[in-house]
Structures are given as structure tokens and as C-alpha cells.
Amino acid sequence: MIKKHRAQPIIIHKLQSLLKRALLNDAKQGEIQRVLRKHISGYRGEQSLDYFYRYLPQNNLIFLHGLRISHEDYYFQIDTLIITPHFLLIIESKNIAGHLYFKSAYDPLIRTLNDHQEAFDNPVEQVKRQSYHLMAILNNFKVLHVPIESLVIMTNPKAITEFSPAYKEARLKVIKSSGLVAKFEELSNKHRKEIILPKDSKKISKNLMKIHTPDNPDVCSKFQIHPNHLLxxxxxxxxxxxxxxxxxxxxxxxxxxxxxxxxxxxxxxxxxxxxxxxxxxxxxxxxxxxxxxxxxxxxxxxxxxxxxxxxxxxxxxxxxxxxxxxxxxxxxx
The missing domain is CATH 1.10.10 (Arc Repressor Mutant, subunit A)
Structure with missing residues (x-):
């Protein structure tokens, strides 16, 4: 059951309008186009997971897409939260092509593409932060002792993942889209005890949606464009x-x-x-x-x-x- 549907991020619409309306030099236009491509790519990666979600047991799951919640003066975002009778599952999707190397918890994700290396925020550490904030929020709701699992799903078919032998946590948490069903079954076998009753699932989803705050950035300010300079x-x-x-x-x-x-x-x-x-x-x-x-x-x-x-x-x-x-x-x- 989808309690909160996925919506195209408003920033995509805003950037498209900005490119249409703003008087831009080539450098500024290129910068905005790169940011827009990044957001579109991320959104399409999330959409691509819908195909695999349908193979999960639908009768007792609640899907919440695109949560954004304030905690400790900080907004944390969750691409998809799945509420099951046994555990909660945070899913972070990454639509990144190339060779992806996970060295350690202290290092960024290194992407090599066309002989060019680029560093990204380590998504394994990212979902750990999301789990921390979500657990604190649940404690505020008086929902205690609920296991929270997290996965990083690399949705791009051209992604090749490599892990250092010492970084075992990344090997356990990072999967390709096609591995979701098998990984979900593995987590279900790990958490056999049913601890989240249907009424608790509804309470959790209702409370999370109540405090969800959609992102609504001021793109003119972000790219230092005065509204008077819009067509x-x-x-x-x-x-x-x-x-x-x-x-x-x-x-x-x-x-x-x-x-x-x-x-x-x-x-x-x-x-x-x-x-x-x-x-x-x-x-x-x-x-x-x-x-x-x-x-x-x-x-x-x-x-x-x-x-x-x-x-x-x-x-x-x-x-x-x-x-x-x-x-x-x-x-x-």
C-alpha cells in the first residue's frame, strides 16, 4: 500500500522554468543544466525501482516515498521508507554510472567514468544518518524498539560496484536493483518476529506524513538571479x-x-x-x-x-x- 506517492521534485520544475525565463550567460546556463540533469537522473532512478517493488509482498507493506523531515535543526530525506510488520526499511537510490569504489566509512564514494574520477558523499554513511534521525523521531512518537534496516540501491545498469575487503558494511548494504527481492527476503528471515501491528503501521505512516515538509527552494536566490532579470x-x-x-x-x-x-x-x-x-x-x-x-x-x-x-x-x-x-x-x- 502506498501511503505517500512519489512526486517529481518541485526543483525540477523550477529549474526548467528558470532556464526558460532567465537571461543567462553560457557558464550559468551550463551550471543550471548540470543541476537539472542531476535531479532528473535521481528521480528516474527512484522511478525505476517501482518495477522491483511490485515483487515484494504487497498485502502488509506501507510505502512512503520522498519523506523530508526536520530533526535537530536539520532536514533529512528518505527516498523510500517501507514499513513492514517486522522492521522498517530505508531505501536510498543512486542513479550513478561508472566504476564505483567504496573504500571505507571514512572515505567518499569514488566514481571513475571515462578515465575521470569524482567523489560523492558516501551513501552508506548517508543511510546511517537517516536511520539515526528516524529512530529519534519514532522515539518521540513513543514507538520503541523497532528495527530499522537500510539499503543503498544502485539503479543505473551501467554501474559497477567494488568494495575494499575491510568495508564489509558497504558490501552488505549496497545492492543493484535486481537484488532487492532477494535482499528483502534475507532481511525478513533476519527479523521473523512480528512487532509492528497494522494499527502501529498506520500510526507511524500518519505521524511521519504529518511532519513531512516538502522542499521548496528559491532557485533564483540559489543561482544569484534577480527576479527583475527574468523574461x-x-x-x-x-x-x-x-x-x-x-x-x-x-x-x-x-x-x-x-x-x-x-x-x-x-x-x-x-x-x-x-x-x-x-x-x-x-x-x-x-x-x-x-x-x-x-x-x-x-x-x-x-x-x-x-x-x-x-x-x-x-x-x-x-x-x-x-x-x-x-x-x-x-x-x-
């Missing part, structure tokens, strides 16, 4: 870089000659992702490059957005529009 206007859904013109209650593209009735929705989502989740009538007029506040008022009104204040000081809330748009994209193949 305004409504982009053509077909041409992508062509700006549309507002004509007779529709959007007209002078390049492909097509009309689009709802093209402003994507522009308002960009505004919410990059500038603010709320917008005034005046700001809407400026961002959509409209000629009057009456036009922006009519467009905002047509979206049935939540708002606060009277007409002159009204502030519209764009969260539901963002959620609707991004969830559609997440559902796409």
Missing part, C-alpha cells in the same frame, strides 16, 4: 521561445499563426515557481505583458483561484494552479 510574457506552447500576443480574448502566435486560450496558465506557473506563490492584479498585468489591469483581472478571475482582499488589494494564490500543472506533467510517460 516576462506568455510563451507559445508550440514554438516554446516565441512570445504570444493577446488578441480578442485569446493568445496569438505570430510565428506559427495558432491561437491558444490557456497559454497564460503556464506563464503564471512560472511566476509562482520563480517569484511568488501569490500574485496581484498589477503584477499579473506586468508579467503577462498585458495592456490593462482589466485584462489581467478577467484572466485571474477565470482561473477560479483562491484569493484574499477586495478587488483593489486582492491577492491571488497560485498553489493549486501549480499543483494541477505539475501533477499533470508527473503523470506523463
Amino acid at each position: 516576462t510574457g506568455v510563451f507559445c506552447p508550440s514554438c516554446e521561445t516565441e512570445l504570444l500576443q493577446r488578441r480578442r480574448r485569446t493568445w496569438y502566435c505570430p510565428s506559427c499563426k495558432n491561437n491558444y486560450n490557456k497559454a497564460h496558465e503556464a506563464a503564471l506557473v512560472d511566476y509562482a515557481l520563480l517569484i511568488s506563490s501569490t500574485i496581484s492584479n498589477k503584477s499579473c498585468k506586468q508579467f503577462l505583458n498585458l495592456t490593462s489591469t482589466n485584462q489581467s483581472y478577467q484572466l485571474l478571475k477565470s482561473l477560479n483561484l483562491l484569493f484574499t482582499g477586495n478587488r483593489k488589494s486582492r491577492i491571488y494564490h497560485l498553489d493549486n494552479l501549480v499543483k494541477k500543472t505539475t501533477s499533470k506533467e508527473d503523470a506523463s510517460p
Whole structure:
């Protein structure tokens, strides 16, 4: 049973909007593109595990994807937490290609690809930190003496793992995707006693979801881009870089000659992702490059957005529009 579904990280949508809207030099654009590729790769690695999850016993498991919880002034994240009647299982997925060498608990993961070496945070130590924080959170819930296991799953089929003979913990915890079912059976044989009743599983999942805090980074600040340097206007859904013109209650593209009735929705989502989740009538007029506040008022009104204040000081809330748009994209193949 999936209690918390996996969602595409909001930073992916934000970085895509930033690349579309920001005036960037080649170096800055390359930096943002590298960060975006990293997040997309990680998300696809997590998605790829769904194929193997379906071979686990489904009737008594609870899956929580993408938890992010504050503890000791620090946010820790768990790709997937599986609650079983016998133990909890933290899964950290890594979609990294190349030769991966695990030397020791004191050393980073070393990746060699195309004769180039790169150091990564040691994921074995990462899941140990996650286990520590999760155990403390469970103690706060008065859920005591629950075994917590953790695995690092290398999801990239082009990954080759190597372990130093002394680093036995990594050899036990790091597996390929295809080894998940066998490893789960091994852990189930290790923890035969049923100590988490169905009501306890529901309590744990409910409490964890209650304190889950989605990540919502300010990408403009992160890459030192002032909002005033973002391109305004409504982009053509077909041409992508062509700006549309507002004509007779529709959007007209002078390049492909097509009309689009709802093209402003994507522009308002960009505004919410990059500038603010709320917008005034005046700001809407400026961002959509409209000629009057009456036009922006009519467009905002047509979206049935939540708002606060009277007409002159009204502030519209764009969260539901963002959620609707991004969830559609997440559902796409």
C-alpha cells in the first residue's frame, strides 16, 4: 500500500522554468543544466525501482516515498521508507554510472567514468544518518524498539560496484536493483518476529506524513538571479521561445499563426515557481505583458483561484494552479 506517492521534485520544475525565463550567460546556463540533469537522473532512478517493488509482498507493506523531515535543526530525506510488520526499511537510490569504489566509512564514494574520477558523499554513511534521525523521531512518537534496516540501491545498469575487503558494511548494504527481492527476503528471515501491528503501521505512516515538509527552494536566490532579470510574457506552447500576443480574448502566435486560450496558465506557473506563490492584479498585468489591469483581472478571475482582499488589494494564490500543472506533467510517460 502506498501511503505517500512519489512526486517529481518541485526543483525540477523550477529549474526548467528558470532556464526558460532567465537571461543567462553560457557558464550559468551550463551550471543550471548540470543541476537539472542531476535531479532528473535521481528521480528516474527512484522511478525505476517501482518495477522491483511490485515483487515484494504487497498485502502488509506501507510505502512512503520522498519523506523530508526536520530533526535537530536539520532536514533529512528518505527516498523510500517501507514499513513492514517486522522492521522498517530505508531505501536510498543512486542513479550513478561508472566504476564505483567504496573504500571505507571514512572515505567518499569514488566514481571513475571515462578515465575521470569524482567523489560523492558516501551513501552508506548517508543511510546511517537517516536511520539515526528516524529512530529519534519514532522515539518521540513513543514507538520503541523497532528495527530499522537500510539499503543503498544502485539503479543505473551501467554501474559497477567494488568494495575494499575491510568495508564489509558497504558490501552488505549496497545492492543493484535486481537484488532487492532477494535482499528483502534475507532481511525478513533476519527479523521473523512480528512487532509492528497494522494499527502501529498506520500510526507511524500518519505521524511521519504529518511532519513531512516538502522542499521548496528559491532557485533564483540559489543561482544569484534577480527576479527583475527574468523574461516576462506568455510563451507559445508550440514554438516554446516565441512570445504570444493577446488578441480578442485569446493568445496569438505570430510565428506559427495558432491561437491558444490557456497559454497564460503556464506563464503564471512560472511566476509562482520563480517569484511568488501569490500574485496581484498589477503584477499579473506586468508579467503577462498585458495592456490593462482589466485584462489581467478577467484572466485571474477565470482561473477560479483562491484569493484574499477586495478587488483593489486582492491577492491571488497560485498553489493549486501549480499543483494541477505539475501533477499533470508527473503523470506523463
